[in-house]
Amino acid sequence: MSNKIVGIDLGTTNSLLSIVEGGEPTVIPSAEGDYLFPSVVGFSKTGERLVGAVAKRQAISNPERTVISIKRFMGTDHKVRIDDKEYTPQEISAMVLQKIKADAEAYLGFTVEKAVITVPAYFNDSERQATKDAGTIAGLEVVRIINEPTASSMAYGFDKLDSTENILVWDLGGGTFDVSILEIGGGVFEVKATAGNMRLGGDDWDQRIMDWLVDEFKKAHGIDLRTDRVAMQRIKEAAENAKIQLSFETTTKINLPFIAADASGPKHLDLELSRGRFQELTADLIEKTAEPAMRAMEDSGLGIHDINRVILVGGSTRMPAVQDKVRVLFGKEPCREIDPDKVVAMGAGIQGAILAGEVKDIVLLDVTSLSLGIETVGGVFTKLIERNTQIPCSKSRIFTTAADGQTVVEVHVLQGERELASHNKSLGRFELRNIPPAPRGVPQIEVTFEIDANGIVNVSAKDLATGNRQKITIQSPTNLSQDEIDRMVKEAAIYAEEDAKRREESQTRNKANIEIDTAERTLRELAERIPLEQQRKLRDCIDRLRMSLQTYDTEKIRQDTKSLTDTMFAISTDAYLSTGTGKVAGQEKGGIELTGVSSEEPSEEDLFGWFQK
Ligand code: ADP
Ligand code: MG
Numbered sequence: 001m002s003n004k005i006v007g008i009d010l011g012t013t014n015s016l017l018s019i020v021e022g023g024e025p026t027v028i029p030s031a032e033g034d035y036l037f038p039s040v041v042g043f044s045k046t047g048e049r050l051v052g053a054v055a056k057r058q059a060i061s062n063p064e065r066t067v068i069s070i071k072r073f074m075g076t077d078h079k080v081r082i083d084d085k086e087y088t089p090q091e092i093s094a095m096v097l098q099k100i101k102a103d104a105e106a107y108l109g110f111t112v113e114k115a116v117i118t119v120p121a122y123f124n125d126s127e128r129q130a131t132k133d134a135g136t137i138a139g140l141e142v143v144r145i146i147n148e149p150t151a152s153s154m155a156y157g158f159d160k161l162d163s164t165e166n167i168l169v170w171d172l173g174g175g176t177f178d179v180s181i182l183e184i185g186g187g188v189f190e191v192k193a194t195a196g197n198m199r200l201g202g203d204d205w206d207q208r209i210m211d212w213l214v215d216e217f218k219k220a221h222g223i224d225l226r227t228d229r230v231a232m233q234r235i236k237e238a239a240e241n242a243k244i245q246l247s248f249e250t251t252t253k254i255n256l257p258f259i260a261a262d263a264s265g266p267k268h269l270d271l272e273l274s275r276g277r278f279q280e281l282t283a284d285l286i287e288k289t290a291e292p293a294m295r296a297m298e299d300s301g302l303g304i305h306d307i308n309r310v311i312l313v314g315g316s317t318r319m320p321a322v323q324d325k326v327r328v329l330f331g332k333e334p335c336r337e338i339d340p341d342k343v344v345a346m347g348a349g350i351q352g353a354i355l356a357g358e359v360k361d362i363v364l365l366d367v368t369s370l371s372l373g374i375e376t377v378g379g380v381f382t383k384l385i386e387r388n389t390q391i392p393c394s395k396s397r398i399f400t401t402a403a404d405g406q407t408v409v410e411v412h413v414l415q416g417e418r419e420l421a422s423h424n425k426s427l428g429r430f431e432l433r434n435i436p437p438a439p440r441g442v443p444q445i446e447v448t449f450e451i452d453a454n455g456i457v458n459v460s461a462k463d464l465a466t467g468n469r470q471k472i473t474i475q476s477p478t479n480l481s482q483d484e485i486d487r488m489v490k491e492a493a494i495y496a497e498e499d500a501k502r503r504e505e506s507q508t509r510n511k512a513n514i515e516i517d518t519a520e521r522t523l524r525e526l527a528e529r530i531p532l533e534q535q536r537k538l539r540d541c542i543d544r545l546r547m548s549l550q551t552y553d554t555e556k557i558r559q560d561t562k563s564l565t566d567t568m569f570a571i572s573t574d575a576y577l578s579t580g581t582g583k584v585a586g587q588e589k590g591g592i593e594l595t596g597v598s599s600e601e602p603s604e605e606d607l608f609g610w611f612q613k
Helices: 053-061 089-108 125-137 148-155 202-221 229-245 275-281 283-288 290-300 320-330 343-355 482-529 532-551 554-577
Strands: 005-010 014-021 024-027 041-043 049-051 080-082 085-087 114-119 141-147 165-172 177-185 188-197 251-262 265-274 309-313 363-367 372-376 380-385 393-399 409-415 425-432 445-451 457-463 469-473
Touching: 005 089, 005 125, 005 148, 005 343, 014 089, 014 343, 024 343, 041 053, 041 089, 049 053, 049 089, 053 482, 085 089, 089 125, 114 125, 114 148, 114 343, 125 141, 141 148, 141 343, 148 165, 148 177, 148 188, 148 309, 148 343, 165 290, 165 320, 177 290, 188 290, 202 229, 202 251, 202 265, 202 275, 202 283, 229 251, 251 482, 265 275, 265 482, 275 283, 283 290, 283 320, 290 320, 309 320, 309 343, 372 445, 380 393, 380 445, 409 457, 425 457, 425 469, 482 532, 482 554, 532 554
Parallel strands: 005 114, 114 141, 165 309, 188 363
Antiparallel strands: 005 014, 014 024, 041 049, 080 085, 165 177, 177 188, 251 265, 372 380, 372 409, 393 445, 409 425, 445 457, 457 469
16 A cells, blocks of 8 residues: 555557656566557356457557557447447446556565546547546546646656746657647646547557558569568568667668468568668658647647747657657657657656645646537537647636426537537536526526536536536546446456466467467468478377366476477478578567457547547
8 A cells, every 4th residue: 555646648549657656657577578568358168268468469469459549439438349248438448457457566575546537638528538547447547638838848847837838748659649839837737738639559550561562572473472471560560660770770671471371381471671661751741740739839829939848759750750750840850769669658647746746836737628518599619628628628608598487408418619519529418497487588597607627517507596516527428427326346357366367367368379379370381391290290289288288287388388499490490401591480479569449440430539637
């Protein structure tokens, strides 16, 4: 037990946890020893639940039962179906959070109970609420939800600046791009504007390399790899690795032996990609970053020369072309002293320390990203809170009836910038009844909007004559009720124990299954090159491992996996050496991101909600 409040960056691709120790934010490693926790959940065929690196690693042999990028679905009614059970995005995210919590506790030696969790600045109310619920389900008290760009600015310590400065945060992650402009001075962080593209991120750069690889391979061999899922998984992993290499090197080799086969024998993919060619292939993606950046500039009312600093956040900002684009757009060298992977989590950790009372004197102010209001006569949208208003805030306005003798009014709450209610996003509605009958225009109904520090909206309507009052906390139909949350918390707690017991066992089983797959592939593809004697030996190893998988004897599975791996390695090295490349088959073992989450994306309206900090 500790009063510490940790910070968690719950990312689309990766999540991280940070805690302030001795005044400095530290990022806590996972049980696997990496500070990045892949935001991936897998369900094995035997019912085990796998989270993080283990889940990412088994994705290759288990794509239909692996969930990635669940953050895209937060706050929507999307469900993940595995066998006969359905999971909400909150539950899947809770599994990621639970794993992070458990690993951090093991590392720190005390129970982690309270957390600050970050969300993108454009997350709307239901997305924020869903994130909070995910924390609750995972057994965390979510003390505060804060915006990622605010966290990044805190990590850079810009609260200690002598003068007021305008900071632009440029966050390019795995699947999303966010730009935020903050005014910081005297310990106050004010978000002036935000914009972004929810469908632009490192994955798009990977996809371009994948397309190029597949096209080149087709040109050379006449085989279309797109239909071969296993091959595409290997290509995806190789593409991401190549991209990462090209951030440091000017050329990279992509080598995928035995990627396909035809009558003439096995085919290998062996290509070289230069940084120049890669940048040509992705030039339009870089261009796409300019539009949201300029939109945020416009909304902030600032000129390029008013921006004092630009911070780079997110793994994809390691690409030199991204840094060049920022230099050209803003005419200055961007800040990238803090690891772009860790900066958000570190800021969340600092915010946690502030809320725990360990650090004082910093106030956080955020703004709404969309206007909020209600529907009035004729379907007109009447704003109460203008976009970019600082939160927390509260605004009231008096409305009246439209018809004689009207005793009921419906308060329809919306967010957006359009004139007509139907063009904006509906957040919820409620009725205020029992208004004393009177001629139209006489009753006075006071409508109040309140946004708290977490960006959660409360709307109330009060009949000033009778004092009757009705209110709602904005919850989209996709939000969870307290009962549902309670149930999920219980379920999660049960699973936490089981998971700990099963983790080791499932890792071993997964590894065994992957090795069997690889061995069988090797047998299929290298059949003509492996002496019969060795083929039989390999089959024996496979059979023995299959048998021990049925016994659930973890130690035996481990031993038999090892002898299979050793046998296979010896055989495939021999076989491959005879082709002269010196590489071994079965390189598809690494983790690959593929997903069972394939249904429709959130609609365009969902992209930019009003928000807070
Ligand atoms: P998110 O915030 O969406 O969880 P991250 O900030 O963790 O994402 O960024 C993940 C993305 O960063 C991935 O697409 C990954 O390939 C990319 N990435 C990580 N390191 C590098 C690098 N050195 N060069 C280019 N891209 C990188
Ligand atoms: Mg991120």
